[in-house]
Amino acid sequence: MTSEIILLGHGSGGKLSHQLLDELIVPTLSGYTPQNQNDAAIVAQPKGRLAMTTDSYVVDPIFFPGGNIGDLAINGTVNDLAMVGARPLALSVGLILEEGLPLSDLRTILISMKAAAEEAGVVIVTGDTKVVPRGKADKIFINTSGIGVIEHTFAINGSGAKIGDQILINGPVGDHGMAVLARREGLELDSDIHSDSAPLNGLVAELLTAVGADLHVLRDPTRGGVATTLKEIALQSGVDITLNETSVPVSKAVTGACAILGLDPLFVANEGKLLAFVAPAAADAALAVMRNHPYGRSAAIIGEVTLASVGRVKVRTAIGGLRSIEMLSGEQLPRIC
Amino acid sequence: MTSEIILLGHGSGGKLSHQLLDELIVPTLSGYTPQNQNDAAIVAQPKGRLAMTTDSYVVDPIFFPGGNIGDLAINGTVNDLAMVGARPLALSVGLILEEGLPLSDLRTILISMKAAAEEAGVVIVTGDTKVVPRGKADKIFINTSGIGVIEHTFAINGSGAKIGDQILINGPVGDHGMAVLARREGLELDSDIHSDSAPLNGLVAELLTAVGADLHVLRDPTRGGVATTLKEIALQSGVDITLNETSVPVSKAVTGACAILGLDPLFVANEGKLLAFVAPAAADAALAVMRNHPYGRSAAIIGEVTLASVGRVKVRTAIGGLRSIEMLSGEQLPRIC
Numbered sequence: 001m002t003s004e005i006i007l008l009g010h011g012s013g014g015k016l017s018h019q020l021l022d023e024l025i026v027p028t029l030s031g032y033t034p035q036n037q038n039d040a041a042i043v044a045q046p047k048g049r050l051a052m053t054t055d056s057y058v059v060d061p062i063f064f065p066g067g068n069i070g071d072l073a074i075n076g077t078v079n080d081l082a083m084v085g086a087r088p089l090a091l092s093v094g095l096i097l098e099e100g101l102p103l104s105d106l107r108t109i110l111i112s113m114k115a116a117a118e119e120a121g122v123v124i125v126t127g128d129t130k131v132v133p134r135g136k137a138d139k140i141f142i143n144t145s146g147i148g149v150i151e152h153t154f155a156i157n158g159s160g161a162k163i164g165d166q167i168l169i170n171g172p173v174g175d176h177g178m179a180v181l182a183r184r185e186g187l188e189l190d191s192d193i194h195s196d197s198a199p200l201n202g203l204v205a206e207l208l209t210a211v212g213a214d215l216h217v218l219r220d221p222t223r224g225g226v227a228t229t230l231k232e233i234a235l236q237s238g239v240d241i242t243l244n245e246t247s248v249p250v251s252k253a254v255t256g257a258c259a260i261l262g263l264d265p266l267f268v269a270n271e272g273k274l275l276a277f278v279a280p281a282a283a284d285a286a287l288a289v290m291r292n293h294p295y296g297r298s299a300a301i302i303g304e305v306t307l308a309s310v311g312r313v314k315v316r317t318a319i320g321g322l323r324s325i326e327m328l329s330g331e332q333l334p335r336i337c
Numbered sequence: 338m339t340s341e342i343i344l345l346g347h348g349s350g351g352k353l354s355h356q357l358l359d360e361l362i363v364p365t366l367s368g369y370t371p372q373n374q375n376d377a378a379i380v381a382q383p384k385g386r387l388a389m390t391t392d393s394y395v396v397d398p399i400f401f402p403g404g405n406i407g408d409l410a411i412n413g414t415v416n417d418l419a420m421v422g423a424r425p426l427a428l429s430v431g432l433i434l435e436e437g438l439p440l441s442d443l444r445t446i447l448i449s450m451k452a453a454a455e456e457a458g459v460v461i462v463t464g465d466t467k468v469v470p471r472g473k474a475d476k477i478f479i480n481t482s483g484i485g486v487i488e489h490t491f492a493i494n495g496s497g498a499k500i501g502d503q504i505l506i507n508g509p510v511g512d513h514g515m516a517v518l519a520r521r522e523g524l525e526l527d528s529d530i531h532s533d534s535a536p537l538n539g540l541v542a543e544l545l546t547a548v549g550a551d552l553h554v555l556r557d558p559t560r561g562g563v564a565t566t567l568k569e570i571a572l573q574s575g576v577d578i579t580l581n582e583t584s585v586p587v588s589k590a591v592t593g594a595c596a597i598l599g600l601d602p603l604f605v606a607n608e609g610k611l612l613a614f615v616a617p618a619a620a621d622a623a624l625a626v627m628r629n630h631p632y633g634r635s636a637a638i639i640g641e642v643t644l645a646s647v648g649r650v651k652v653r654t655a656i657g658g659l660r661s662i663e664m665l666s667g668e669q670l671p672r673i674c
Contacts, residue, residue, distance in 0.1 A: 042421065052462055
């Protein structure tokens with residue numbers, strides 16, 4: 001490459017664009033040189049219904065403890081496919097680059113994307129790159145869209161919560177949001193907090209094998225955290241939910257940082273966590289699957305579905321009281337993903 | 338909606354986000370109220386190989402004669418699927434909104450997206466919305482990703498050009514690029530130039546029916562224009578191409594505007610044009626199909642594949658000379674799509 005930063009010409013569709021694609025983006029993301037660049041990629045006929053999802057990533061800062069915008073974008077879209085019980089097949093990557101972005105930063109991000117895709121067992125099949133002038137974007141925005149195949153007949157979605165369902169989470173909450181916030185604001189914390197960004201498709205596949213039709217709802221509590229996600233599910237399923245605050249795993253570092261900043265860890269974003277609603281008879285089996293998986297060592301049962309109702313979520317507090325929770329009304333942590 | 342502009346809170350994942358989605362985005366794009374918002378959408382098992390594509394749209398200005406960033410984003414992704422011979426099935430929409438964007442602008446754009454999707458016969462199945470602070474994006478960026486099904490066994494791709502192939506285009510070149518540029522720069526032109534943004538999947542379906550295996554390459558000459566696109570195909574197929582400059586349809590308005598600005602219409606972006614490489618025996622039939630279609634009335638044969646070689650593109654000029662063309666080396670028209 002003849003420049004060390006992104007130039008407007010890298011988005012022209014001309015010679016500089018092809019150089020950027022052929023020398024950096026395509027070899028890094030796909031692992032081989034570009035031979036066959038067409039307007040769309042071809043994927044073999046899938047054996048089952050398809051799932052499709054999209055997410056744009058605008059996280060600030062683009063590098064944070066435990067990850068960067070690149071692996072976050074891969075893991076997030078892999079997880080959205082996994083949350084409807086699909087096996088991720090193929091991803092697309094849309095880059096919006098700000099003029100002046102160091103190519104070394106872009107390279108680091110692309111390498112992370114490739115590594116994350118490999119861990120998740122998913123292929124990046126197509127992409128697009130745009131460049132906008134300085135001050136018209138913030139370094140880099142990434143869209144990842146994905147398709148997956150649903151190879152079973154279980155119905156896993158947000159309206160499937162049933163009375164008595166036990167609510168499991170695969171580990172401690174709030175790490176991603178606090179890691180990003182601490183880096184962005186330059187907070188000096190006693191202990192490092194790292195993003196939990198991780199692909200959850202492997203864990204979901206094991207849950208499907210172990211408890212199958214007893215798995216009613218899966219959702220990853222990203223923006224808005226566990227509290228907002230539970231409220232969404234309660235409304236979608238028309239049920240009330242009780243969450244046991246003392247059962248929710250939270251690290252001491254996150255608890256401390258949240259206390260200093262006046263934040264509630266239940267509302268802080270996660271990027272490697274899932275909430276699973278499981279029929280009571282299968283809850284212990286599901287918990288065992290989680291705890292045996294690298295991304296579920298600290299899994300816990302944190303609540304249950306209490307009755308068919310209007311979608312209330314109540315938290316049983318440490319001192320035994322019950323308080324209602326609602327979705328965040330404004331902006332707690334902007335640009336967290 | 339309680340605000341007339343986009344607020345940071347609209348991207349929080351909380352109450353404002355849900356309000357924006359439930360009251361504006363989902364009803365407008367899908368045509369009905371949100372009942373079943375999950376992390377991924379489910380699409381029936383397709384009967385054939387899949388095509389997948391993605392594009393981010395950063396066009397400036399977001400409204401221009403003949404369209405806006407919304408219908409452009411739908412048509413562009415529909416066309417990328419059509420260019421590999423796929424029937425578009427489903428689209429995703431990823432919105433990155435700048436704080437302060439008027440909701441009325443967003444509404445207009447979403448309505449255009451819905452109308453464009455309906456014209457193309459494709460369904461918007463899933464989406465994502467992010468908000469960034471003022472000055473960290475430019476009004477609105479849109480990613481559209483799409484999947485389509487390939488219901489035939491023809492191989493249509495950029496490496497398929499064969500010696501003797503006739504090169505067809507479905508109408509005049511340069512209108513999109515010049516329409517956007519004129520609006521952006523506030524140029525006073527004698528005659529209005531409108532973007533040619535249009536869905537080409539219907540025209541491609543008719544071409545496939547009419548000439549089938551004789552259709553070797555399809556590509557839409559967007560960024561970089563006809564010249565850059567032909568150069569790409571020549572390199573990918575390992576052939577030389579001769580383009581007859583006087584056969585390329587260009588409106589008087591575009592010719593005039595390009596002359597004033599020192600631009601070559603062959604390098605200006607199109608958003609409703611396709612280049613088709615067709616075996617010589619089928620070229621007249623393909624031309625007839627185009628001219629009978631609303632998006633091909635001014636179709637023409639503009640060149641041919643001359644020999645298996647190293648990917649040169651030569652233009653036969655009006656006075657009979659031959660000049661070589663290369664891809665644009667820098668940035669002719671930034672943010673044209």
